[in-house]
Amino acid sequence: MSILLWLIPLLPLAGAAVNGLLGRKFRFSERLIGTIACGTVALAFVCAVAAVVKYANSPTWPTPYVTSQDGWSFTWIAGGATEITEGQKERAQAGNTTSTRNSDGTLTASSTVKVASARGSVLNIEWSYQLDPLSAIFILIVTGVGLCIFVFATGYMHGDAGYYRFFAYMGLFMFSMLVLVLGSNFLLMFVGWEGVGLCSYLLIGYYFDRKEAGDASRKAFITNRIGDFGFALAVFAVIATFGTAQYTDVMRQASAYPIEMLGTFGIMSWIALGLFIGACGKSAQIPLYVWLPDAMAGPTPVSALIHAATMVTAGLYMVTRTNVIFQHSQTMMLIVAVVGALTALFAATIGITQNDIKKVLAYSTVSQLGFMFLACGVGAFVIGIFHVMTHAFFKALMFLGAGSVIHGMHHEQDMRRMGGLKRYMPKTFWTFIAGWLAICGIFPFSGFWSKDEILWRAAGTNYFSGGWMLWLIGTIAATCTAFYMTRLVAMTFWGRERFREVPAGGEADEAHAHGYDEMGLPHDAQLESAGDRPRHEPGEYVGEPHALPHDHHETRGGDVTDTHAAPHGHAIHEPHESPASMWIPLAVLAVLATIGGLVGIGPAFSGDGHPGGKLNIVNWLAPVVWNPVTKGFGTENEAGGAQARPATTENGHVTAPHEASEAAPYGDTGYNLAHTVERSFGSERAAEWFFILLSIVVALVGMGLGYLFYVKNPRLPDAWAARLRPLYRASYHKYWIDELYGLLVTRRTMDAAVGVYTVDAKVIDGAVNGVAALTRRTSNATGLFDRYVVDGIVNGIAYFIRGIMSRVLRAAQTGLTANYALVMVLGLVVAVLIIFYPDIMAAVRGG
């Protein structure tokens, strides 16, 4: 099993390495690149299935399986003898506080609190993978849905010059995501966390020659940095507090900490806050959600894989993984729930007025992520993960469907120029319908099961008071969801064929490469830098349509050919169905979106509990979730908790006996909507059915409104937009949040940068330049001395030798032998005169 777990991340990495490093140099064909990428992901999926099946059947099932048990690990960061002692005091306090809390009787936890020994831990971070019910779900989602999207992308990216690059990034993303969910400690999660952030950045900015793609990728990266800041602090705090980063150790130690009620904000709350900030960044929650809609500048398969199905759910994974810590802090649970609910409603209201098909889906994703956090916040972590799974199915399906529409519409993303596509793209339409019904929450599509249960658990939460408000917000958001999704389907697939009415090129926020641009010239995309087609404003006149044969829409299989043989100018495009490599993944995901929810079938349909044993995702995941009442993990608490719980609380409320979490973990929380309904119906099942019917009704209301507005009476939207003009404008402009952030944060950052620059230019550079000027002055003075005095001496000597002496001496050197001989003779004469002077004089005198 260890080797399988190791293979799961490594296979996509190997594929990415081959594609990325060799694909360009050896000019891999698209078929080869696609085969490598899809093949490695498919193998990883097979490995994941095998590992999960083996794990599910092993006798140690709910216990997390860490590969270091079998030696499949290595010490990644050797801490040596570093002692982590910060947590000692905390641990000591933990022991005291817990015992006092036990005395007041609020908690029924066992009196012996296993405080971790106040040893100075030796911090050795190991690289190993952990398989437990939570990571099992995630690796199945990531590899399974990922495989569908990879296959889709082979068709969607057909003809793009950066094909190899795209699949290299995608493979790298798969690796990072799998490390994130499989890693056995916080640092490994951080590695994956940053890895997916990097890949998200790379893939949003895939069409890097377009400004908005580059801007969007930077926006995503920087926004995520803010979240990662919190996450990193939380990881430090975890290591400082527990002396280890290994999940199993941390969770075991954290269980023993005292619970921090609303208002107290101890170490657990701080850790949870940091983690939640990280989750907000990655999972696009208020206030850090702004990057996700802009991230739609990336290719559509990227939006489906990263920004809908997998990466954005990493925050959910992290919150669920650390649910022990979160559940220790009532404050943080409340914050998580409130942020989730508000995000769900906020994003849903924005989604109503957006016109870009991908933007609608992006806000829908933000909204659904809000639902998931709402689930986590009210203690239903399992349901949150359940919604992650169903959302992965239906949202990936819808994104891919949107990609198929964009592909068929020739890079048109504006829904105002679609309509009536049902006739042209039946396969896309029918698969999209499955996703639509799923996200609206229609029985028995997958979204129904998870979303309904989230709302119900929000209504019945006993983690804090005010669950009914969260339920109300969630229900309104669900109505909005049904409404805007119906709007999307109606504007895209039904109604008039508006693409015949607007004679212009696509706005194409995101579009994969066309082979040629209007003038028949090879487009950028054919060149080294893969690029987008040229962009036009909506309605812009771009010239006469002209015939230009091109074949880039032919499928690799060749079974579906381009149905619009005609002009690829910017005249009317005849929409066409997508090739097999695109609609087959759609069909697979449609099936999953339809029946995928059945793995989490709720107690209302079975009578008691979640049926199906381990096959039910709720039972499967239960061991992961910590129970603040029994202070233990999973199923054993469910049973034990049910027994230990008194039938009635002091207030006389009948507590529902079907969930362990029904016992109020933080004491009584007052008015509880679910319990009130339950009492009025007299039966818990009846109350559950009431909520189920209610959620279906609100979904139907939303859908009916959408149908009324966009199919039945298409004049209504404009009329209502005019009537509610301020609201409409606010929603259309996304509540001006981007502008607000721009004003408050971006501009201020720029100002700060300008200020810092000014300081740098004036003060620091001034100091440097002043010193330089001073030095230059002094050096001028010494330079003068040097030039005139020192050099004067040297040059004077040199001039004397060269200019005067040499002239004299050189004149003597005539080179004529006769001259030298003359000198010799003269010398001889002189010598004779000197030596014989007395004799000569004597001879002269003496005569």
Next chain:
Amino acid sequence: MSQLITPVLALLLQAEQPTTRGGVIWQGIQHPDLSKFLVIAALLFIIGVAGVLTRRNIIVIFMSIELILNAANLNFIAFSRYLQDAGYPNAVAGQVFTVFIIVVAAAEAAIGLGIVIALYRNRETIFVDKIDLLKW
């Protein structure tokens, strides 16, 4: 040889009584006056040196050098004779040296002319002012 010629010359020049010009010469030959030889040698030397210093043609310079050597030879001979007349009958070193010098001068002339020929082949001139190779 000299024994055959000397009486003839003496008779012809009436050497017994040096009253005539020839007699004086004869007398001079029989008992040479050293200073006259030295003066002649000095003149030869000066002529040779002047030739060496002033002439351009290497051949002429050679000839001038020969003059200088011969001036030296003359001195050697003169001193040798002077010493013999002064009562040192074995004072023949000067004569021996003269023979050496003549031999060496011959050898030197051979070598020098060879150099001159080589020089002429290379530079097509034997004028020393054209061969100022000592000047860089």
